[in-house]
Amino acid sequence: MKRDLFRRYVWLVDVIRHAKSITYEEISELWKESPLNTDQSPLALRTFHNHRDAIAQLFGIRIHCNRSDHEYYIQQDGIQGSETKLRVWMLQSLSLSAFPAPEETIDSRVILDINPEEKHGLAAVFEAMDNGNAVAIRYPEIDGDSVRRSDAVIEPYCMRFWHYGWYLLGRNTETGKLEVYPLSDVLQISILDKKFTYPSDFIPRDFFRKYFGVEIDSDLEPLSIRVRIKGEFRQRLRIHPLHASQREVLTEPDSSIFDYLLVPSPTFISYILSLGPKAEIIAPASLRAEMLSTIKKMLSLYE
Numbered sequence: 144m145k146r147d148l149f150r151r152y153v154w155l156v157d158v159i160r161h162a163k164s165i166t167y168e169e170i171s172e173l174w175k176e177s178p179l180n181t182d183q184s185p186l187a188l189r190t191f192h193n194h195r196d197a198i199a200q201l202f203g204i205r206i207h208c209n210r211s212d213h214e215y216y217i218q219q220d221g222i223q224g225s226e227t228k229l230r231v232w233m234l235q236s237l238s239l240s241a242f243p244a245p246e247e248t249i250d251s252r253v254i255l256d257i258n259p260e261e262k263h264g265l266a267a268v269f270e271a272m273d274n275g276n277a278v279a280i281r282y283p284e285i286d287g288d289s290v291r292r293s294d295a296v297i298e299p300y301c302m303r304f305w306h307y308g309w310y311l312l313g314r315n316t317e318t319g320k321l322e323v324y325p326l327s328d329v330l331q332i333s334i335l336d337k338k339f340t341y342p343s344d345f346i347p348r349d350f351f352r353k354y355f356g357v358e359i360d361s362d363l364e365p366l367s368i369r370v371r372i373k374g375e376f377r378q379r380l381r382i383h384p385l386h387a388s389q390r391e392v393l394t395e396p397d398s399s400i401f402d403y404l405l406v407p408s409p410t411f412i413s414y415i416l417s418l419g420p421k422a423e424i425i426a427p428a429s430l431r432a433e434m435l436s437t438i439k440k441m442l443s444l445y446e
Contacts, residue, residue: 149266150179152198155191156217159206164214201269237442266301268311271334272299275341277316278366282324283333292330297322298339301347303357310357313348314339322349323357355386358408365405369426373398376421385414400425412437 174186297313353365393400
């Protein structure tokens with residue numbers, strides 16, 4: 144994806160979101176005054192609709208049209224609205240360094256650890272997904288006490304933003320398996336001429352539904368996990384569920400019990416451990432025993 148095209152997408156989303164509801168004609172007039180529009184030309188209707196389609200396909204942000212008054216809007220209420228706000232936030236995070244800066248700038252007062260678009264090759268992945276191309280990646284692979292460089296050809300299925308990082312889920316053409324690659328670790332990425340067919344029955348959200356985060360293992364089935372959460376932290380889980388399957392099944396004066404249906408990945412176990420005395424695995428017994436073993440090993444380091 145060309146940088147200027149990405150900037151246009153960000154600009155269009157911001158204009159419609161802030162306006163709440165706006166006509167195409169009003170958008171076109173605003174485009175004439177945009178610093179991205181160097182020749183002050185109007186926004187062609189066909190270009191506008193092409194941008195709408197691309198924004199929906201690449202970022203999952205849908206620009207709706209109210210047929211009664213022909214005004215465009217981005218839904219910001221309800222469950223769908225909450226998901227859209229998250230996607231808009233991610234898009235805005237990527238755009239912080241994408242706009243031309245005026246002479247008087249506040250660049251020094253906006254701190255980014257990295258430039259996601261530059262470092263991760265995010266734009267290249269989006270372009271490959273859009274055009275149905277495979278990508279070649281080089282990434283570090285830990286082998287015992289050493290790190291070696293590995294190469295793979297990946298058919299990019301989807302991208303997931305998780306805990307401040309972008310992750311690529313795709314089919315490794317050599318192993319035939321779906322694998323996840325953190326783009327922050329990728330050393331090199333390039334788009335290949337090799338085409339692939341994205342499976343029509345693959346739904347990314349459904350695929351990740353049984354996992355916590357981005358650690359996947361197709362050989363494992365989700366378990367019914369019961370966790371006791373103590374103190375005020377349960378209020379936070381009520382506002383921000385830990386997983387889509389979360390259910391509060393028992394409420395007591397000083398604690399609550401939450402049920403989850405997921406594959407207990409190392410990331411999930413680490414998260415529960417990070418809560419310290421605020422969280423306790425109740426079931427299944429095998430996972431509880433695994434947690435106890437890990438806690439004993441941690442304790443032995445301090446004894």
